[in-house]
Amino acid sequence: MIEVKNVSKKYGNKTVVEPVSVNVAKGKITSFIGPNGAGKSTLLSMMSRLITKDSGEVLIDGVELGKSKSSDLAKKISILKQSNHLNVRLSVRDLVAFGRFPYSQGRLSKEDWVFVDEAIRYMELDDMQEKFLDQLSGGQKQRAFIAMTLAQDTEYILLDEPLNNLDMKHSVQIMKVLRRLVDELGKTIVIVIHDINFASCYSDHIVALKNGRIVKEGPTDEMIDTDVLREVYDMDIPVQTIGDHKICVYFA
């Protein structure tokens, strides 16, 4: 379990995240939703030690983030940010192989390559694994980065807008992969996501943020609700049930 206790962040005088507390349950997909500038990405970055927190604690399985060794944390929790520009020219396979660094320190064993192959297969990158990243489309690149995170094989996976740049087919594909990782392998996944319908269809738990505060959190079923969404997004969003899923109709 990841326990976030009174964590806050300021840039200069501007408070980006007010003291926030939230628990991420094991074996679930938790989605962070909310308008732009709500502090979702900042919170995610603090949970994964990418940026320092000004106050509060983040406990991963009961151990404070700052008290664990970074190299040990890399085997427990992985994070993928939304913009991933690289200055080096890498093939897809090279990139995915980097995900094994915490285990191999750069000298990959046979076992490491098995994980790499598996991650490539999971993200359906087999036929482009020798291609260089700069030859790929935005979506293919995104999938390659997610494959790297999968190769890292951590219990907790934090993804910042993983569906950025992806078409519908690949968005669905990635959400299904995430679902399978949770259901079959018992991983715990936290995503920042803008499309609330994906959040509604695939996540177990939703945390809604606004202006650096948690407005409300709860099981997906409770959260996808016109009243709750009005509070988060300041707009009226009718919710309809189609099949088993609650779908928000916010386009018109």
Next chain:
Amino acid sequence: MTLKWKFSLLAAASAACALLFIFWNVIGSWDYVVPRRSLKIAAIILTGGAIAFSTVVFQTLTNNRILTPSIIGLDSLYMLIQTGIIFLYGSASINMLNKNINFFVSAVCMILFAGLLYRFLFRREGQSIYFLLLVGIILGTFFGSVTTFMQVLLDPNEFAIVQDRMFASFNNVNTDLLVLSVIVVALVSLYSLRFTKYLDVLSLGREHAVNLGVNYDHVVKRLLMVVAVLISVATALVGPITFLGLLVANVAYQFFGTYRHSVLIPGSMLISIIALTGGQFIVERIFTFSTTLSVIINFVGGVYFIYLLLRENKS
């Protein structure tokens, strides 16, 4: 061309350059000429290797392939020290005449400067490396201005001596200093070995490196210090020579076409040795000292680099 071939080619080329330099047109006593030239070659290998290594590492840390470590102002500081000594004490002072003292003063000042700069900038957590570069540029420009100020006030004869120091030269390297430099460089390199495995990951940028479990601030600080020591020793030994790094690092990236530092670092070191030995050969034997090493290297290297880029463009 496979990797093995490329390395063999480079190794053969650097050996050929070195042998050519040592044994070409030996006039007079071999006992005098050959050891003297070998000493120069040793100095070239040491400085060339140190510059190539530190530039590749620096470019990886900054994720930028057009920067050289000179951006933190070490070259300018060296010139300031040289000009300052002549300005204050004159060219006949012990500092100028005694190479060893000059070497110690320069090297220690540069290392201290880099150490203070890092200490000051990394005191606060999460300070961006670009802030360091910015402060480095400003201080470098400041040193440059002070140097120019003193230079215009100098007696023309004294200025000629300062001018001599503005260009890298392997002509006055003495054995004692070389041995000392070898020891320092070897120790620092040994120390940096434990961090080299992180270099590939660091080239992905800070966020990926942290995610993959690299203790980013710790490693970057140590490597920056290694870079500063290597540059300081090389510069104090032969003069301002960081221009070389930009060229050899980029030629190495193009030539090897890989991101792996286990290839890039030895590769760029070999290229650097070839460039320096070849350049020094041309300067001494063909132009008979009528031009400087940096002119030759930048000209030949620049042409080769443009060729590589054009070839890349076509494929």
